[in-house]
Amino acid sequence: MKKIFTIFFIFCLVSAINAQTLPNASFENWQEFSFPSYMQPEFWSTPNPFTSLAPVVVVTRSEEAYSGTYSARLETKDLAGGMFQAPGLLTLATFNVNLSTFEYSFGNGLPLQEKVLSFTGMYRYEGAQDDSASVAIYCYKKDGDAYDTIGMGHAFLHDATDWTLFEVNMNYLNDHQPDTFNVIIMSSGIASLNPGSVMFVDSLSINTNVGVIDLDMPQLVVNCYPNPANDQVTLEVALPSADRVVFFYDLLGKELGKIAFPSTNLQVSLGEYPSGTILYRVVDPKKGMATGSVVKN
Numbered sequence: 550m551k552k553i554f555t556i557f558f559i560f561c562l563v564s565a566i567n568a569q570t571l572p573n574a575s576f577e578n579w580q581e582f583s584f585p586s587y588m589q590p591e592f593w594s595t596p597n598p599f600t601s602l603a604p605v606v607v608v609t610r611s612e613e614a615y616s617g618t619y620s621a622r623l624e625t626k627d628l629a630g631g632m633f634q635a636p637g638l639l640t641l642a643t644f645n646v647n648l649s650t651f652e653y654s655f656g657n658g659l660p661l662q663e664k665v666l667s668f669t670g671m672y673r674y675e676g677a678q679d680d681s682a683s684v685a686i687y688c689y690k691k692d693g694d695a696y697d698t699i700g701m702g703h704a705f706l707h708d709a710t711d712w713t714l715f716e717v718n719m720n721y722l723n724d725h726q727p728d729t730f731n732v733i734i735m736s737s738g739i740a741s742l743n744p745g746s747v748m749f750v751d752s753l754s755i756n757t758n759v760g761v762i763d764l765d766m767p768q769l770v771v772n773c774y775p776n777p778a779n780d781q782v783t784l785e786v787a788l789p790s791a792d793r794v795v796f797f798y799d800l801l802g803k804e805l806g807k808i809a810f811p812s813t814n815l816q817v818s819l820g821e822y823p824s825g826t827i828l829y830r831v832v833d834p835k836k837g838m839a840t841g842s843v844v845k846n
Contacts, residue, residue, distance in 0.1 A: 620751035623736035637736035658731035663757035677745035688727035769839035777844040
């Protein structure tokens with residue numbers, strides 16, 4: 550029986566998660582490798598480090614872009630004379646394969662404490678033998694050594710000659726608060742991998758309960774203390790910025806407050822905010838953004 554990469558493995562074998570902040574959602578930045586030779590979109594993982602040993606490369610940089618200069622091109626290909634098939638695959642997780650056993654492991658993701666409502670992007674696609682591309686999203690929270698899967702969503706994408714918008718909605722399994730988000734984009738579907746299926750991807754973004762987040766936006770480092778807090782919390786950043794603001798939200802996405810944050814230190818009174826988890830989002834048009842949460846006792 551032929552061994553194939555499928556989303557079943559991806560969901561079942563998530564492990565060793567350590568969240569990182571990962572931009573490059575429009576695939577403008579790529580890193581070149583040699584021996585074996587392949588390119589990798591910065592901050593994304595692909596099967597290239599493993600398939601290039603065949604030598605086969607399933608994710609490449611393309612100048613057929615929806616915006617900017619480049620997009621990512623994903624293609625499903627045969628390996629080892631057709632014994633195995635590998636899709637073009639992009640994920641925010643680290644991607645590892647044991648070449649002797651073909652066991653897979655995944656980890657990491659985008660640290661995000663807001664609830665993702667949907668994931669969108671632009672794509673073009675030509676499936677071989679009625680193949681379809683697939684996009685899977687999920688969010689979770691680490692609880693000790695266990696991982697609480699809080700929500701997931703999936704969509705199949707069909708042939709599209711022109712750049713076409715796709716959207717995948719998140720379906721929540723419980724009301725827990727996530728801390729990590731991940732996405733898996735594949736040039737084939739779950740049931741079969743048909744070599745020759747080609748997908749172009751560009752301009753990705755996520756819509757959360759506090760608005761749209763552009764994954765390309767630089768990430769600020771914000772210290773928040775004490776946490777949990779009683780009546781007051783302090784936010785700290787490295788540099789001042791006249792245009793920086795901080796927004797506060799409840800877990801349903803209702804805006805609780807908006808405060809200018811031009812200096813490196815901001816003390817915020819929580820007296821008028823409800824007890825429980827309060828989300829914050831620091832936005833600086835020139836230096837980027839940061840998200841987090843504070844628990845009010």
